[in-house]
Amino acid sequence: MGQDAGGRRRQNLGTLRLPDFCNLGTWLRVLLAVNAMALLGAVHGTRRLAALSDAFVESAAYVEPIAIGSLILLCGGQRWFARLTPPLRVLATLLVPLACAAVTAALLAPLDEGQTSLLRIGFWTVLAVGMLLAWFDLAARAYAPAVAEARLMALTARIRPHFLFNSLNAVLGVIRSDPRRAETALEELAELFRSLMQENRDLVPLSSEIALSRQYLDLERLRLGERLEVRWDIESCPPDALVPPLMLQPLLENAVYHGIEPLGERGEIGVTFARRQDRLVFEIVNPCEQAQGGNHHAGNRMALDNIRERLALFFDLEATLTTQTEDRRFVVRIELPYRREGAN
């Protein structure tokens, strides 16, 4: 039966989408799934409730080493597997757990008095791997339109019309007295929109996100003048880190719209980036007046949800976005794994 399933899949093995085996979310899902399967198996094979835990522990003795061992090997060998042709890669993904199963069975055989046959373990391993791969493939296919949709959302929800029209109005306001400033502003506006209209599918270097954000803030300074102050504290963060495109600019736009504009006086936005081992931490802090209209918060949440969704698409469970209001300050905090170009 195991061979049957393999045969049917061979036709589309090349198009099967494999998950990222180094991803924490993949690990979590695999371990949850195989343990659930082990529990189901234990429930099925047991008549009495008291024997259930024994049966589960017994199967767990096989399930955990096979699952964890396979994940370690698949993650460690990911780069090597990437060089294989797609069908071979799928085959390797199947063989690694089988090898783990064989080793585990050999190690546990003396303890188990030979009650569990190698064939049975092999059968269950192939079945579990097959089901998991099918499920990951399905999930990847279901997410693909979401990537395109996220890009569309990026186009429509990114820049507030409020910002566009006010900026154009401000450019018109300085065009007679300071034509050069107006020129720069229009150039910046053009570049900002070019970035917005690009295919924003791939991760980009942090340095280009920072450049884009500085241009955006420069435009806002034309309108707001002295009222807008930005404190950058980003020295300790590697500029080659890869981040989702348009991650910072919308957060800064939120900070300006909700933090600086309603403020009668000068206000400061704090931007702090830091690297903690293999994690990056981004923090954007803006002043926050209590008495604000409800619709402002709705717009804020929409932009944050948009970024949160895109972080999930790029990093799955490994990236987080949290917000917090404390002492008249609004803090947005993003944490994500440190990745570099070429180093995956």
Place this chain on the structure above:
Amino acid sequence: MSGALRLLIVDDEAPARTRLRNLLDDVVAQVPTQVVAEAGDGIEALQRVEGLAIDIALIDIRMPRMDGIELARHLAGLAHPPAVIFVTAYDQYAVRAFELSAADYLLKPVKAARLAEALAKAIRSPTTAAAVSQAAEAIVPGGRRQLRCLERGKVLLVPVADVVYFKAEQKYVTARTREREYLIEESLAQLEGEFGQRFMRIHRNCLVARDAIAGYERDHDSAGESDPRWALLLSDIPERLVVSRRLWPQVKAALAGA
């Protein structure tokens, strides 16, 4: 109106004010105007226009401290309210409200031809204070957030939420907050119309904030009479407010319902 129109420009962004001034210069042959005051927010605008006669106010909607909607409400309450033209970059909700109430508005970036048209219309048939109030009520319901009070030539703003009661005394109305009293240049009837949700009439000369009422007791001054009056106790200040006999049934019903 004779001679140049006297204008007020209110916008928190300096380039936006410059832009309006430039355009006014461009159309000065068609519509003679003169900018007599400029301000960066509503509060500053109220201080600037004190003692000035303004024909037309060009008001941005989104501003810090006091927004354009609140400012328009205050201007509508002046003895000689200016015609108000709202200016907004992008606010579909507000634009719909302006169209429904026939209040005039300009979209940023403002165009010279459209500005001249709006000014001409403001001379011909100025937006009434009522239309402005109606639009304002549709955008931000519940009336003004602050009351204007003139003290030694300076404009003070009293948050409506802080007012415990209004009392009419001879020629003027006082607004009592927890700390002190302010003189207000508005009638009780006007205030009742705008803030009827928040304040309740308990006497010909008194409006009290519904949520400031702590309880009631028999009025000592009328204790000997056959039909004694009642007085309200307030939660924040140790004062008692006499309820008129005529209004007592209504007040009692409102208190029972609360």
